[in-house]
Amino acid sequence: MPTFFSDTTSLQNVIRDIIVPYTAVFVFCDENTEQHCLPLVESALTKAQIISIPSGEQNKNISTCVVIWDKLTERVADRKSLLINLGGGVICDMGGFAASCYKRGIDFVNIPTTLLAMVDASVGGKTGIDFHNFKNQIGVFSEAKEVLICNEFLKTLDQRQIRSGLAEIVKHYLIADEQAFRDFVEADRTEFLYPDIEIIRKAIAIKSAIVEADPWEKNVRKKLNFGHTIGHVLESIALQTNASLLHGEAVAFGMGIETFISAFKSLIEEKDAELICYALHSTFGLQALPEVLTDHILAYAIQDKKNINGVIRMSLINAIGSCMTDIEVSADEIRQALAYFNKSMDWYNK
Numbered sequence: 001m002p003t004f005f006s007d008t009t010s011l012q013n014v015i016r017d018i019i020v021p022y023t024a025v026f027v028f029c030d031e032n033t034e035q036h037c038l039p040l041v042e043s044a045l046t047k048a049q050i051i052s053i054p055s056g057e058q059n060k061n062i063s064t065c066v067v068i069w070d071k072l073t074e075r076v077a078d079r080k081s082l083l084i085n086l087g088g089g090v091i092c093d094m095g096g097f098a099a100s101c102y103k104r105g106i107d108f109v110n111i112p113t114t115l116l117a118m119v120d121a122s123v124g125g126k127t128g129i130d131f132h133n134f135k136n137q138i139g140v141f142s143e144a145k146e147v148l149i150c151n152e153f154l155k156t157l158d159q160r161q162i163r164s165g166l167a168e169i170v171k172h173y174l175i176a177d178e179q180a181f182r183d184f185v186e187a188d189r190t191e192f193l194y195p196d197i198e199i200i201r202k203a204i205a206i207k208s209a210i211v212e213a214d215p216w217e218k219n220v221r222k223k224l225n226f227g228h229t230i231g232h233v234l235e236s237i238a239l240q241t242n243a244s245l246l247h248g249e250a251v252a253f254g255m256g257i258e259t260f261i262s263a264f265k266s267l268i269e270e271k272d273a274e275l276i277c278y279a280l281h282s283t284f285g286l287q288a289l290p291e292v293l294t295d296h297i298l299a300y301a302i303q304d305k306k307n308i309n310g311v312i313r314m315s316l317i318n319a320i321g322s323c324m325t326d327i328e329v330s331a332d333e334i335r336q337a338l339a340y341f342n343k344s345m346d347w348y349n350k
Protein backbone atom coordinates (compact mmCIF):
# COMPACT_ATOMS: atom_id res chain seq x y z
CA MET A 1 0.00 0.00 0.00
CA PRO A 2 1.22 3.54 -0.67
CA THR A 3 1.84 6.11 2.03
CA PHE A 4 -0.64 8.98 2.18
CA PHE A 5 -0.02 12.65 3.02
CA SER A 6 -2.37 15.58 3.22
CA ASP A 7 0.47 18.12 3.48
CA THR A 8 3.79 18.47 1.74
CA THR A 9 5.89 18.99 4.89
CA SER A 10 5.41 15.42 6.04
CA LEU A 11 5.89 14.22 2.46
CA GLN A 12 9.24 16.01 2.30
CA ASN A 13 10.37 14.45 5.57
CA VAL A 14 9.65 10.98 4.24
CA ILE A 15 11.46 11.72 0.95
CA ARG A 16 14.54 12.84 2.92
CA ASP A 17 14.60 9.48 4.75
CA ILE A 18 13.99 7.40 1.63
CA ILE A 19 16.87 8.84 -0.40
CA VAL A 20 19.57 8.42 2.28
CA PRO A 21 20.94 5.01 1.12
CA TYR A 22 21.23 5.90 -2.58
CA THR A 23 24.43 6.96 -4.36
CA ALA A 24 22.55 9.32 -6.69
CA VAL A 25 18.96 10.54 -6.98
CA PHE A 26 17.27 11.50 -10.25
CA VAL A 27 13.86 13.15 -10.50
CA PHE A 28 11.97 12.33 -13.68
CA CYS A 29 9.27 14.88 -14.52
CA ASP A 30 7.67 16.75 -17.39
CA GLU A 31 7.61 20.51 -17.93
CA ASN A 32 4.31 20.89 -16.03
CA THR A 33 5.26 18.84 -13.02
CA GLU A 34 8.67 20.50 -12.99
CA GLN A 35 6.89 23.86 -12.76
CA HIS A 36 4.00 23.00 -10.44
CA CYS A 37 5.03 19.96 -8.39
CA LEU A 38 8.80 20.03 -8.00
CA PRO A 39 8.67 23.25 -5.92
CA LEU A 40 6.49 21.43 -3.36
CA VAL A 41 9.18 18.81 -2.70
CA GLU A 42 12.46 20.27 -3.87
CA SER A 43 13.71 21.26 -0.43
CA ALA A 44 13.96 17.51 0.22
CA LEU A 45 15.69 16.93 -3.10
CA THR A 46 18.49 19.49 -3.13
CA LYS A 47 21.05 16.98 -4.39
CA ALA A 48 18.79 15.38 -6.97
CA GLN A 49 19.40 15.72 -10.69
CA ILE A 50 16.37 16.59 -12.79
CA ILE A 51 15.41 14.78 -15.99
CA SER A 52 12.56 16.75 -17.54
CA ILE A 53 10.74 15.82 -20.75
CA PRO A 54 7.92 17.42 -22.75
CA SER A 55 4.54 16.37 -21.37
CA GLY A 56 1.99 14.18 -23.12
CA GLU A 57 1.08 10.63 -24.07
CA GLN A 58 2.76 11.12 -27.47
CA ASN A 59 6.10 11.12 -25.63
CA LYS A 60 5.48 7.85 -23.79
CA ASN A 61 7.73 6.00 -26.21
CA ILE A 62 11.10 4.37 -26.65
CA SER A 63 12.78 7.62 -27.83
CA THR A 64 12.02 9.24 -24.49
CA CYS A 65 13.37 6.19 -22.67
CA VAL A 66 16.58 6.65 -24.65
CA VAL A 67 16.71 10.25 -23.35
CA ILE A 68 16.44 8.93 -19.77
CA TRP A 69 19.06 6.20 -20.31
CA ASP A 70 21.38 8.76 -21.99
CA LYS A 71 21.12 11.08 -18.98
CA LEU A 72 21.69 8.25 -16.49
CA THR A 73 24.67 7.00 -18.50
CA GLU A 74 26.20 10.50 -18.97
CA ARG A 75 25.97 11.05 -15.21
CA VAL A 76 27.42 7.60 -14.52
CA ALA A 77 24.42 6.44 -12.50
CA ASP A 78 25.26 3.14 -10.81
CA ARG A 79 22.91 0.36 -9.69
CA LYS A 80 22.41 2.04 -6.33
CA SER A 81 20.87 5.10 -7.97
CA LEU A 82 17.24 6.02 -7.45
CA LEU A 83 14.76 7.41 -9.99
CA ILE A 84 11.87 9.40 -8.52
CA ASN A 85 8.92 9.67 -10.88
CA LEU A 86 7.19 12.96 -10.17
CA GLY A 87 4.23 13.24 -12.49
CA GLY A 88 1.14 11.67 -13.94
CA GLY A 89 0.66 8.21 -15.38
CA VAL A 90 2.92 8.93 -18.35
CA ILE A 91 5.85 9.76 -16.07
CA CYS A 92 5.15 6.90 -13.62
CA ASP A 93 4.67 4.25 -16.37
CA MET A 94 7.66 5.31 -18.44
CA GLY A 95 9.98 6.16 -15.54
CA GLY A 96 9.21 2.80 -13.93
CA PHE A 97 9.96 1.01 -17.21
CA ALA A 98 13.19 2.96 -17.86
CA ALA A 99 14.39 2.36 -14.28
CA SER A 100 13.57 -1.36 -14.49
CA CYS A 101 15.70 -1.79 -17.62
CA TYR A 102 18.66 0.47 -16.74
CA LYS A 103 21.55 -1.78 -15.68
CA ARG A 104 18.93 -4.57 -15.26
CA GLY A 105 16.99 -2.48 -12.79
CA ILE A 106 17.44 0.38 -10.36
CA ASP A 107 14.96 1.38 -7.66
CA PHE A 108 12.23 3.86 -8.46
CA VAL A 109 9.74 5.76 -6.31
CA ASN A 110 6.41 7.04 -7.63
CA ILE A 111 5.10 10.40 -6.51
CA PRO A 112 1.95 10.65 -8.62
CA THR A 113 0.70 14.17 -9.27
CA THR A 114 -2.53 13.52 -11.18
CA LEU A 115 -5.63 11.93 -9.70
CA LEU A 116 -5.43 9.20 -12.32
CA ALA A 117 -1.86 8.35 -11.45
CA MET A 118 -2.69 8.39 -7.73
CA VAL A 119 -5.61 6.00 -7.88
CA ASP A 120 -4.33 3.79 -10.66
CA ALA A 121 -1.08 4.17 -12.58
CA SER A 122 1.26 4.55 -9.59
CA VAL A 123 0.19 1.34 -7.85
CA GLY A 124 0.28 -2.26 -9.01
CA GLY A 125 3.65 -2.58 -10.73
CA LYS A 126 2.63 -2.16 -14.37
CA THR A 127 5.22 -0.10 -16.23
CA GLY A 128 5.62 0.51 -19.94
CA ILE A 129 5.42 2.61 -23.06
CA ASP A 130 3.35 2.87 -26.23
CA PHE A 131 4.68 1.41 -29.48
CA HIS A 132 3.51 2.02 -33.08
CA ASN A 133 0.31 3.64 -31.80
CA PHE A 134 -0.51 0.65 -29.58
CA LYS A 135 -0.99 1.59 -25.96
CA ASN A 136 1.36 0.05 -23.41
CA GLN A 137 2.60 -2.45 -26.01
CA ILE A 138 6.06 -2.75 -24.42
CA GLY A 139 6.50 -3.04 -20.68
CA VAL A 140 7.32 -5.06 -17.61
CA PHE A 141 5.83 -5.71 -14.21
CA SER A 142 8.03 -3.90 -11.72
CA GLU A 143 7.03 -2.63 -8.28
CA ALA A 144 7.96 0.87 -7.16
CA LYS A 145 10.08 0.86 -4.01
CA GLU A 146 7.63 3.39 -2.51
CA VAL A 147 4.49 5.17 -3.65
CA LEU A 148 3.90 8.51 -1.94
CA ILE A 149 0.49 10.09 -2.37
CA CYS A 150 -0.32 13.69 -1.49
CA ASN A 151 -3.48 15.38 -2.74
CA GLU A 152 -1.88 18.86 -2.44
CA PHE A 153 -0.52 18.29 -5.96
CA LEU A 154 -4.09 18.24 -7.32
CA LYS A 155 -4.51 21.97 -6.65
CA THR A 156 -2.76 22.85 -9.91
CA LEU A 157 -4.41 20.14 -11.98
CA ASP A 158 -7.21 21.22 -14.31
CA GLN A 159 -10.76 19.92 -14.01
CA ARG A 160 -10.56 17.84 -17.18
CA GLN A 161 -7.61 15.91 -15.75
CA ILE A 162 -9.35 15.48 -12.39
CA ARG A 163 -12.39 14.05 -14.13
CA SER A 164 -10.14 11.66 -16.03
CA GLY A 165 -8.86 10.28 -12.70
CA LEU A 166 -12.38 10.17 -11.36
CA ALA A 167 -13.26 7.69 -14.13
CA GLU A 168 -10.83 5.18 -12.61
CA ILE A 169 -12.33 5.74 -9.16
CA VAL A 170 -15.80 5.03 -10.55
CA LYS A 171 -14.39 1.92 -12.25
CA HIS A 172 -13.12 0.70 -8.89
CA TYR A 173 -16.61 1.18 -7.42
CA LEU A 174 -18.30 -0.59 -10.35
CA ILE A 175 -16.12 -3.68 -10.19
CA ALA A 176 -15.95 -4.04 -6.42
CA ASP A 177 -18.11 -1.75 -4.29
CA GLU A 178 -21.82 -1.39 -5.05
CA GLN A 179 -22.54 0.90 -2.09
CA ALA A 180 -19.73 3.28 -3.03
CA PHE A 181 -21.15 3.53 -6.56
CA ARG A 182 -24.69 4.16 -5.31
CA ASP A 183 -23.35 6.80 -2.86
CA PHE A 184 -21.46 8.41 -5.73
CA VAL A 185 -24.61 8.58 -7.86
CA GLU A 186 -26.50 10.22 -4.97
CA ALA A 187 -23.67 12.55 -3.92
CA ASP A 188 -23.00 16.10 -4.87
CA ARG A 189 -20.34 15.23 -7.44
CA THR A 190 -18.42 18.47 -6.84
CA GLU A 191 -16.88 16.88 -3.73
CA PHE A 192 -15.17 14.45 -6.10
CA LEU A 193 -13.63 17.24 -8.15
CA TYR A 194 -11.06 18.00 -5.47
CA PRO A 195 -11.15 14.64 -3.76
CA ASP A 196 -9.93 14.47 -0.21
CA ILE A 197 -7.29 11.96 0.73
CA GLU A 198 -9.92 9.51 2.09
CA ILE A 199 -11.63 9.17 -1.32
CA ILE A 200 -8.22 8.48 -2.84
CA ARG A 201 -7.25 6.05 -0.08
CA LYS A 202 -10.48 4.07 -0.54
CA ALA A 203 -10.10 3.85 -4.32
CA ILE A 204 -6.52 2.64 -3.93
CA ALA A 205 -7.54 0.11 -1.27
CA ILE A 206 -9.86 -1.52 -3.82
CA LYS A 207 -7.09 -1.70 -6.43
CA SER A 208 -4.42 -2.84 -3.95
CA ALA A 209 -6.57 -5.69 -2.61
CA ILE A 210 -7.12 -6.97 -6.15
CA VAL A 211 -3.44 -6.59 -7.11
CA GLU A 212 -2.28 -8.35 -3.94
CA ALA A 213 -4.56 -11.30 -4.69
CA ASP A 214 -3.15 -11.61 -8.22
CA PRO A 215 -0.02 -9.52 -8.91
CA TRP A 216 0.68 -11.08 -12.34
CA GLU A 217 -2.83 -10.67 -13.74
CA LYS A 218 -3.56 -14.37 -14.05
CA ASN A 219 -7.15 -14.08 -12.83
CA VAL A 220 -8.86 -11.52 -10.55
CA ARG A 221 -6.57 -8.61 -11.48
CA LYS A 222 -8.17 -8.71 -14.91
CA LYS A 223 -11.24 -7.13 -13.28
CA LEU A 224 -9.33 -3.84 -13.30
CA ASN A 225 -9.47 -3.98 -17.09
CA PHE A 226 -13.20 -3.28 -17.09
CA GLY A 227 -13.77 -0.42 -19.55
CA HIS A 228 -10.23 -0.75 -20.82
CA THR A 229 -10.63 -3.01 -23.87
CA ILE A 230 -12.77 -0.45 -25.64
CA GLY A 231 -11.01 2.38 -23.75
CA HIS A 232 -7.59 1.35 -25.10
CA VAL A 233 -9.01 0.96 -28.58
CA LEU A 234 -10.29 4.54 -28.45
CA GLU A 235 -6.95 5.75 -27.11
CA SER A 236 -5.11 3.97 -29.94
CA ILE A 237 -7.41 5.57 -32.51
CA ALA A 238 -6.93 8.96 -30.83
CA LEU A 239 -3.13 8.53 -30.90
CA GLN A 240 -3.26 7.75 -34.61
CA THR A 241 -5.52 10.67 -35.44
CA ASN A 242 -3.97 13.18 -33.04
CA ALA A 243 -7.35 13.58 -31.34
CA SER A 244 -7.34 14.81 -27.76
CA LEU A 245 -8.61 12.03 -25.50
CA LEU A 246 -7.45 11.49 -21.93
CA HIS A 247 -7.04 7.97 -20.54
CA GLY A 248 -9.90 8.35 -18.05
CA GLU A 249 -12.13 9.84 -20.74
CA ALA A 250 -11.43 6.80 -22.92
CA VAL A 251 -12.12 4.50 -19.96
CA ALA A 252 -15.41 6.29 -19.25
CA PHE A 253 -16.51 5.60 -22.84
CA GLY A 254 -15.17 2.06 -22.51
CA MET A 255 -17.17 1.44 -19.33
CA GLY A 256 -20.34 2.74 -21.00
CA ILE A 257 -19.97 0.59 -24.11
CA GLU A 258 -18.82 -2.49 -22.17
CA THR A 259 -21.77 -2.10 -19.77
CA PHE A 260 -24.09 -2.42 -22.76
CA ILE A 261 -22.11 -5.47 -23.93
CA SER A 262 -22.83 -6.96 -20.47
CA ALA A 263 -26.50 -6.13 -20.90
CA PHE A 264 -26.60 -7.74 -24.37
CA LYS A 265 -25.05 -10.86 -22.89
CA SER A 266 -27.67 -10.76 -20.08
CA LEU A 267 -24.92 -10.51 -17.48
CA ILE A 268 -26.42 -7.37 -15.98
CA GLU A 269 -29.99 -6.15 -15.67
CA GLU A 270 -31.00 -3.50 -18.17
CA LYS A 271 -32.08 -1.05 -15.44
CA ASP A 272 -28.63 -1.25 -13.82
CA ALA A 273 -26.96 -0.78 -17.20
CA GLU A 274 -29.06 2.34 -17.78
CA LEU A 275 -28.28 3.69 -14.28
CA ILE A 276 -24.54 3.23 -14.91
CA CYS A 277 -24.56 4.72 -18.38
CA TYR A 278 -26.62 7.71 -17.35
CA ALA A 279 -24.22 8.36 -14.43
CA LEU A 280 -21.26 8.09 -16.83
CA HIS A 281 -22.95 10.42 -19.29
CA SER A 282 -23.79 13.04 -16.68
CA THR A 283 -20.41 12.89 -14.92
CA PHE A 284 -18.09 12.57 -17.89
CA GLY A 285 -20.16 14.12 -20.67
CA LEU A 286 -20.15 10.99 -22.83
CA GLN A 287 -21.64 11.50 -26.28
CA ALA A 288 -22.51 9.24 -29.23
CA LEU A 289 -19.43 8.18 -31.21
CA PRO A 290 -19.30 8.81 -34.98
CA GLU A 291 -20.59 5.75 -36.91
CA VAL A 292 -17.39 5.61 -38.99
CA LEU A 293 -15.47 4.60 -35.86
CA THR A 294 -17.29 1.27 -35.51
CA ASP A 295 -15.07 -0.63 -37.99
CA HIS A 296 -11.90 0.96 -36.57
CA ILE A 297 -12.94 -0.06 -33.06
CA LEU A 298 -13.46 -3.67 -34.14
CA ALA A 299 -10.13 -3.78 -36.01
CA TYR A 300 -8.25 -2.53 -32.94
CA ALA A 301 -10.18 -4.74 -30.49
CA ILE A 302 -8.71 -7.79 -32.25
CA GLN A 303 -5.21 -6.59 -31.24
CA ASP A 304 -5.98 -6.40 -27.50
CA LYS A 305 -3.35 -8.00 -25.26
CA LYS A 306 -6.03 -9.95 -23.37
CA ASN A 307 -7.20 -11.85 -26.45
CA ILE A 308 -6.22 -15.46 -27.00
CA ASN A 309 -6.11 -17.00 -30.51
CA GLY A 310 -7.80 -13.93 -31.95
CA VAL A 311 -10.89 -14.25 -29.71
CA ILE A 312 -11.80 -10.96 -28.04
CA ARG A 313 -11.96 -11.33 -24.25
CA MET A 314 -13.19 -8.71 -21.85
CA SER A 315 -13.71 -8.09 -18.18
CA LEU A 316 -17.40 -7.30 -17.83
CA ILE A 317 -19.50 -6.33 -14.85
CA ASN A 318 -22.22 -8.83 -13.95
CA ALA A 319 -23.83 -6.52 -11.34
CA ILE A 320 -23.00 -3.14 -9.86
CA GLY A 321 -19.93 -3.88 -7.73
CA SER A 322 -19.07 -7.22 -9.33
CA CYS A 323 -16.98 -8.18 -12.33
CA MET A 324 -16.26 -11.33 -14.36
CA THR A 325 -13.11 -11.85 -16.39
CA ASP A 326 -12.21 -13.55 -19.69
CA ILE A 327 -15.66 -13.24 -21.18
CA GLU A 328 -15.60 -14.00 -24.88
CA VAL A 329 -17.19 -11.23 -26.89
CA SER A 330 -18.02 -11.41 -30.59
CA ALA A 331 -17.55 -8.60 -33.08
CA ASP A 332 -21.32 -8.57 -33.53
CA GLU A 333 -21.92 -8.01 -29.81
CA ILE A 334 -19.52 -5.04 -29.87
CA ARG A 335 -21.27 -3.65 -32.94
CA GLN A 336 -24.71 -4.01 -31.29
CA ALA A 337 -23.54 -2.45 -28.03
CA LEU A 338 -21.95 0.48 -29.86
CA ALA A 339 -25.17 1.16 -31.73
CA TYR A 340 -27.18 0.99 -28.49
CA PHE A 341 -24.65 3.17 -26.67
CA ASN A 342 -24.87 5.83 -29.41
CA LYS A 343 -28.67 5.78 -29.31
CA SER A 344 -28.71 6.08 -25.51
CA MET A 345 -26.31 9.02 -25.51
CA ASP A 346 -28.49 10.85 -28.04
CA TRP A 347 -31.54 10.02 -25.90
CA TYR A 348 -29.94 11.32 -22.65
CA ASN A 349 -29.19 14.60 -24.43
CA LYS A 350 -32.88 15.19 -25.15
Ligand SMILES: NC(=O)c1ccc[n+]([C@@H]2O[C@H](COP(=O)([O-])OP(=O)(O)OC[C@H]3O[C@@H](n4cnc5c(N)ncnc54)[C@H](O)[C@@H]3O)[C@@H](O)[C@H]2O)c1
Pocket residue numbers: 030031032033036037055056057060087088089090091093113114115116117120121122123124125126127135136153154155156157158161164246247248
Ligand atom coordinates in the same frame (compact mmCIF):
# COMPACT_ATOMS: atom_id res chain seq x y z
N1 LIG B 1 0.35 1.45 -14.96
C1 LIG B 1 -0.94 1.44 -14.75
O1 LIG B 1 -1.47 0.58 -14.04
C2 LIG B 1 -1.76 2.51 -15.36
C3 LIG B 1 -3.08 2.68 -14.95
C4 LIG B 1 -3.81 3.72 -15.50
C5 LIG B 1 -3.22 4.56 -16.44
N2 LIG B 1 -1.96 4.37 -16.84
C6 LIG B 1 -1.33 5.26 -17.82
O2 LIG B 1 -1.31 6.59 -17.30
C7 LIG B 1 -1.26 7.50 -18.38
C8 LIG B 1 -2.20 8.65 -18.14
O3 LIG B 1 -1.86 9.28 -16.93
P1 LIG B 1 -2.29 10.79 -16.61
O4 LIG B 1 -3.70 10.98 -16.93
O5 LIG B 1 -1.79 11.08 -15.28
O6 LIG B 1 -1.52 11.60 -17.75
P2 LIG B 1 -0.20 12.52 -17.79
O7 LIG B 1 0.92 11.91 -17.08
O8 LIG B 1 0.00 12.86 -19.23
O9 LIG B 1 -0.62 13.84 -16.99
C9 LIG B 1 -1.64 14.65 -17.50
C10 LIG B 1 -1.20 16.11 -17.69
O10 LIG B 1 -1.20 16.75 -16.43
C11 LIG B 1 0.04 17.40 -16.22
N3 LIG B 1 0.24 17.38 -14.78
C12 LIG B 1 0.55 16.30 -14.02
N4 LIG B 1 0.46 16.61 -12.72
C13 LIG B 1 0.12 17.93 -12.65
C14 LIG B 1 -0.15 18.81 -11.58
N5 LIG B 1 -0.14 18.38 -10.32
N6 LIG B 1 -0.47 20.07 -11.88
C15 LIG B 1 -0.57 20.50 -13.16
N7 LIG B 1 -0.35 19.70 -14.22
C16 LIG B 1 -0.01 18.42 -13.97
C17 LIG B 1 1.01 16.61 -17.04
O11 LIG B 1 2.14 17.39 -17.38
C18 LIG B 1 0.18 16.29 -18.26
O12 LIG B 1 0.16 17.39 -19.14
C19 LIG B 1 -1.59 6.72 -19.63
O13 LIG B 1 -0.42 6.56 -20.38
C20 LIG B 1 -2.08 5.38 -19.10
O14 LIG B 1 -1.80 4.32 -19.99
C21 LIG B 1 -1.22 3.37 -16.31
Ligand SMILES: [Zn+2]
Pocket residue numbers: 120168228247251
Ligand atom coordinates in the same frame (compact mmCIF):
# COMPACT_ATOMS: atom_id res chain seq x y z
ZN1 LIG C 1 -6.84 2.78 -16.58
